[in-house]
Amino acid sequence: MWKNKHITFFITGGIAVYKTVELIRTFQKAGAEVRVAMTKTATQFVSKNTFQTISKHTVQTDLFEQATPAAVAHVELADWTELAIVVPATANIMSKMAVGMADDFVSTTLLALSVPVVIVPAMNVHMWNNAATQRNVQALKNDGVHVMEPDDGPLAEGYSGKGRFPDTMAIFDYVTNLSENLVNSKLAKFNGKRVLITAGGTREYIDPVRYISNKSSGKMGYALAKVAQKNGASVTLISANVTLPVPQGVKLVQVETVAELSKAVHSYFATTDVFIMAAAVSDYRPIHFVDHKIKKLAESSNLTIKLEETPDILKSLKQVRTNQIVVGFAAETNDLLDNAKKKLDSKGADIIVANDVSQADIGFGSEDNAITILQHDTENIKVSKANKRIIARKILEVIAKRFT
Known part of the structure; x- marks a missing residue:
């Protein structure tokens, strides 16, 4: 969603200015195109040359400075x-x-x-808690400005309190969800x-x-769960061997094997409106389980x-579904669309999401993905490489069109 989006960062004077460099990057x-404007106080912490370099745009600090060809x-x-x-937003800029x-x-x-x-x-805890600051925050919210609450943690003054500038990814996620x-x-x-x-991979x-x-890694399934929940869905996430943080508001069911995954799916499926099978399921399992660690055989022997x-x-x-929308994934290393089409025809799914896991930058464990969405009697939808949160949204948009 950020590709070619025009974002302007208004940087004001606080010790957290240096953290905005990573945020802009x-x-x-x-994919966003970024420009920066700074207060003169902000330049006391990080020079505008830094932001001109990373934004590739002139940074203006003075109202009467002719830094661009624009007349105004x-x-x-x-x-x-x-x-x-506006980052970091000081008490001063909020009052203005x-x-x-x-x-x-x-x-x-x-x-x-x-x-x-x-x-x-971002400011000292006492400044944040001041009645004037809180009045200004409420006034800004009333005017439609979106205020991200500061973190509670160590401050520059050497003690802890509310007012700490949030982590980069927390801000990115907040703005992304909001947008x-x-x-x-x-x-x-x-x-x-x-x-x-x-989500995840079975063992x-x-x-x-x-x-x-x-x-x-489970990242695609977790992204789907997070986006669906943020848009009002009641989400149950069956997670196989994943170490990711659980999305807020999502019900987590942990499993390990295919048998456990199958049992969990069938126990929830009847009361589900949409089922998305994003987990990577083991196609085979040992016929016999050895109840002790197998020792290495003689030097010339194979196991x-x-x-x-x-x-x-x-x-x-297929045998138990009623009116559920069913979505499957086809993670392939070759003949992507042919294999995905076979899966669409044989599995009883409404939608198959195909992705090429042979590519390191969009394969298992990557933050990004690139997919093709297949449906019956409909042209394939190709989604170019993007963050998995954005890919998740595209998939859910296709699903939403099927709601009556």
């Missing part, structure tokens, strides 16, 4: 901006914004905006829906310490392990 890596620079920047982020004061380049440009504005406050909800209502139909998602044990598995097919969970749902 994070949005740029996600602050209006030109306001018109260019699609999303404004709350009363509409425009006495420098940053505050004047902010007053000229007609786009969503996010502020990320998704603001600019895209395609997932509104998920509100109140019951969504069952599987089939050979002996107490060895098993057959795969490299799935033979006989395998049998595991239950086909997705296919088994």
Whole structure:
């Protein structure tokens, strides 16, 4: 969603200014085009040359500075901006914004905006708790400004309290979730829906310490769960051998083997509106489990392990489904679309999401993905490489179109 998005960072004077460099780079890596405006106080912490270098745009600090060809620079920047982020937002800039004061380049440009504005406050705990600051925060919220609460933790003064600048990814996630909800209502139909998602890779044990598995990290399934929950769905996430943090508001069911995964899926499926099989399931398991660690054989000997097919969970749902929307994944290393089409025809799914896991930058464990969505009697939908959160949204948008 950030590809070619115009984001302006309004940087004000606080010790956390240096942290905004990493934040800007994070949005740029996600595809955004970034410009920066700074208060003169902010330049006392990090020079504007730094931000000019990473943004590849002139950084203006003075209202009357002719830094760009535009006749009215602050209006030109306001018109260019699609999303404004004020970081770190000092008590001073919040007080100016709350009363509409425009006495420098940053505050004047902010007053000229007609786009969503996010502020990320950072200050001393006593300043944050001051009644005037809290009045200003409430006034800003009443005006439609989105305020991300500061963290509670160690402050520059040497003690802890609320006012700490949040971590980069926490800010990125907050702004991403907010923007998704603001600019895209395609997932509104998920509100109140019951969504069952599987994630991760199963394990089939050979002996107490060895098993057959795969490299799935669960990131795609967890992204789907997070986006669905953020859009009002009641989400149950069946997670196989994943170490990721559980998305807030999502019910987690932990499993390990295919048998456990199958049991969990069938126990929840009947009361589900949407089922998404994002887990990477082991296709085979040892016929015999050895109840002790297998020792290495003689030097010239080989070990033979006989395998049998595991239950086909997705296919088994054909016999019990009623009106559920069923989505499967085809993680392939070759003949991607041919294999995915065969899976769509044989598994009884409404949608198959195909992805090439042979590519390291979009394969198992990657933060990104690139997919093709297959449906019956519909042209394939190709989604280019993007963060898995964005990919998850694209998948859910396709699913949402099937809701009556």
